[in-house]
Amino acid sequence: MSSAPSGSLFKPLQEGDPAEVGGYRLTAVLGAGGMGKVFLSYTPGGRPIALKVIRPEFSEDPEFRRRFKQEVQAAQRVQGLYTAPVIDFDTDGARPWLATAYVPGPSLAHAVAQHGGLPVRSVLLLTVGVAEALSVIHGAGIVHRDLKPANVLLASDGPRVIDFGIARAADTTALTGTGVSVGTPAFMAPEQASAGTVTPATDVFALGQIAAFAAIGSPAYGEGSSHAVLYRIVHEDPDLSRLPSELLPLVTRCLSRDPAGRPSPTEIIQLCHELSPTALQQGEDWLPQTVADSITDRLRLPEPARTPRPMPSVAPTPTQVSPPVPPPGTVDPYAPTGLATPSAPGAPRPVPPPGHLNPPAPAHHTPTPGFPVNHTPPPVTHRPSDPEAHPRPRRTGLIVAASIVGTLVILGVIGSLLSNGDGKKENRGAGAHATSSGPTGGDGSAGAGQQKDPKPVSYQGIDLTDGYQLMLADNPPRPVESEDTAYGGGDLYFKVINFLDESSIGTDNGKLVLLNNAQKGSLETCRTETRYTEKIELDQLTQGSQICVLSDAGHVAVATYRGRSGESDPGAYVTLDLRIWRNAGEANGS
Structure with a gap:
């Protein structure tokens, strides 16, 4: 080498x-x-x-x-x-x-x-x-x-x-x-x-x-x-x-x-x-x-790879691009749900090993904008082409029906306990987060115990300088010099590592999500996205890129990147538009 x-x-x-x-x-x-x-x-x-x-x-x-x-x-x-x-x-x-x-x-x-x-x-x-x-x-x-x-x-x-x-x-x-x-x-x-x-x-x-x-x-x-x-x-x-x-x-x-x-x-x-x-x-x-x-x-160029990946000269056959079919009853590592792949349509699926369906959470990182997020697709249901060719025993139907009834009873008991615990029913759905904006005022727009989402407040053209930070709770949010010179600080900060443009937007008090081009920067989107990170490199952004900011204090914002200072500018800064929903999330990062 x-x-x-x-x-x-x-x-x-x-x-x-x-x-x-x-x-x-x-x-x-x-x-x-x-x-x-x-x-x-x-x-x-x-x-x-x-x-x-x-x-x-x-x-x-x-x-x-x-x-x-x-x-x-x-x-x-x-x-x-x-x-x-x-x-x-x-x-x-x-x-x-x-x-x-x-x-x-x-x-x-x-x-x-x-x-x-x-x-x-x-x-x-x-x-x-x-x-x-x-x-x-x-x-x-x-x-x-x-x-x-x-x-x-x-x-x-x-x-x-x-x-x-x-x-x-x-x-x-x-x-x-x-x-x-x-x-x-x-x-x-x-x-x-x-x-x-x-x-x-x-x-x-x-x-x-x-x-x-x-x-x-x-x-x-x-x-x-x-x-x-x-x-x-x-x-x-x-x-x-x-x-x-x-x-x-x-x-x-x-x-x-x-x-x-x-x-x-x-x-x-x-x-x-x-x-x-x-x-x-x-x-x-x-x-x-x-x-x-x-x-x-x-x-002084780095050496090229010594073993370049061969490129196919003809269209690959199915065996070249498809994973091998595992033996009957074994776990297929390529199956999207982690379940075993049956050897024939209608064959029963073996029970996966403990913990297989719930692997440890991967390290947080933000994928490159535009690449698909690796969400796990729903399990594939294998249906026989002829229902009479694979008759199901009647006992299986009774067991399934009994299981459904039992599940409904358990869910009903849990829902009753949640409702009676403090007089309020907790709802963690994308559009029904509890906020501190107060309950509805009898207009019938929300049920008892639910609270309206706060109205967003918008700020245009905020210049965030290198080494400065913003706090979403401030009105208006004004850049202040960070006390932590190594990593910035605050709900949102901008940091330049050196003059060669190794710079990033980050947070020390929450989480960030870089939205894909097809996504709309909204409160609902920021609540449902889970591709969390704490730092986004500036070379991942183009003008108009949107970032969800979820602060530990419970504030949610969409930061729209409008560009950065020019090469000849005496200072280094980025320009952002902010749309903030205060007290729209869960405080303390929970």
């Missing part, structure tokens, strides 16, 4: 990550974004690739799938020297995916965050490389739509543009109307931010912002909330006071508010050559040494 690579660059696969996609064995996690998770894998010949698996929230949208297929097919035509070519893809499977060549280099966003702005020569070489990439991308009939520092990788021989055209697949889908935005606000063009208009000139505006960002070390339109940045982009001029004078003519033309006033990619390349005092030629020295050194770390 080779020495382990830096854990900050190649993270191990997490619970819920697939081990294999499309015949490619996944080796490590490279990162995650708003549309999917990116893994390191290898071709059969041993070349590394970056394989992006689309999030379930998008996969379930048929319009997204249609657009994604179109964009991937168009992206195959892009074969420029400054782009990461498409290697393989599957747009029709359960989880669409796209594989591109692996680029061993940091993103521009990461390099600037680590080492600050680049020298003028590096910025000019960066700009001509991205401009050439845009020329090829636009020539294939694609508009990038989301050109930003995170989508420009710095390789040893020049920049590489990635994720071109994929943002269009998410545009105008059902998700965009529920909080999922397309494009990064700080690098949008005015027409894109105000009216959603996107043309090749939109990418040129983004390129101007990238050049300014690379030279200054921060966005040209400043930092802050998305709304504030977008307002400045549409109505104000950029702050170029710290931009080197050599770059001012280039950046000013690219950032023209009028799309018609922006240069084409070919004109940008020519302008860069005119502005440079020396010939612009990509080479090993195009980056500062500190940035170039970080490329070496990305060349």
